[in-house]
Amino acid sequence: MALSSMYLFLVIFLFTDFLRGDTIEKKVPILCYHRFGTEASDAMTIKTDAFAQQLAWLKSNGYTVVSLESAIKYLKGETESIPSKSVVLTVDDGHKSVYAHMAPLVIKYRIPVTLFIYPSAISNAKYAMTWEQLRELEATTFFRVESHTYWHPHFKQEKKKLSSSEYAKFVDRQLRGARQILEEKMGHEVTYLAWAFGIYDDELEAKAIHAGYSAALTIDDRHATPKDSMMAIPRYMIVSKYDIKAFGKIINKDRRRK
Ligand SMILES: [Zn+2]
Numbered sequence: 001m002a003l004s005s006m007y008l009f010l011v012i013f014l015f016t017d018f019l020r021g022d023t024i025e026k027k028v029p030i031l032c033y034h035r036f037g038t039e040a041s042d043a044m045t046i047k048t049d050a051f052a053q054q055l056a057w058l059k060s061n062g063y064t065v066v067s068l069e070s071a072i073k074y075l076k077g078e079t080e081s082i083p084s085k086s087v088v089l090t091v092d093d094g095h096k097s098v099y100a101h102m103a104p105l106v107i108k109y110r111i112p113v114t115l116f117i118y119p120s121a122i123s124n125a126k127y128a129m130t131w132e133q134l135r136e137l138e139a140t141t142f143f144r145v146e147s148h149t150y151w152h153p154h155f156k157q158e159k160k161k162l163s164s165s166e167y168a169k170f171v172d173r174q175l176r177g178a179r180q181i182l183e184e185k186m187g188h189e190v191t192y193l194a195w196a197f198g199i200y201d202d203e204l205e206a207k208a209i210h211a212g213y214s215a216a217l218t219i220d221d222r223h224a225t226p227k228d229s230m231m232a233i234p235r236y237m238i239v240s241k242y243d244i245k246a247f248g249k250i251i252n253k254d255r256r257r258k
Helices: 002-024 048-060 068-075 096-109 131-139 155-161 164-186 202-210 244-252
Strands: 030-033 035-037 045-047 086-092 113-117 143-147 192-194 215-217
Touching (some): 035 048, 045 048, 048 244, 068 143, 096 113, 113 131, 113 192, 131 143, 155 164
Parallel strands (some): 030 086, 035 045, 113 143, 143 192
């Protein structure tokens, strides 16, 4: 008797685990890169060779690089499913090494990449890409430009310096202003935002929605799940100290056993 009820428990346990595995398992690692180069000159510059190794690792470990849009649609419950081993690649700041070092590999692997751009730097700062280069990258169909605020302000510091009405206007200019110029320059809708310095709070989330964004991303170092606020979707910042083992550990971190 005791034994048969134990079996029953086991069956129920395995069955609910199976159901749970089917519905909850899709946690998506969204990666955030910054710069690339022949040398890892600082924490945020990934050696081009190391990046190539990461792409090869993803491929040989059965990961599919999906577009940020497909991942967000899945997280919002707008699409039923994405591949169970999905990963998303994003790059912040529009550094020129994205054009020179990253793009050839992205084109070789034919994977989607989202670029979070703050327009004040484009065709202006020495380190940044030009509008022409961004358009050229989008023309490959592998790249998509979205917003990273207008000039990458530190919202916490600005909040301390400005009166509350000045701050409200400032935030609106940074969020809405960036969308407007990016849409004008790129010729398509811009509705995703990456928080500058990963700084966000409830007030900023509300303002982002008001400014027309449908999703915003942080650098909170977790896999994204449908339970996350769509205005604070976590990403992993990929830094140069990660070897391929550390990289694999991050990607596989939240995977349930199958
Ligand atoms: Zn940034």
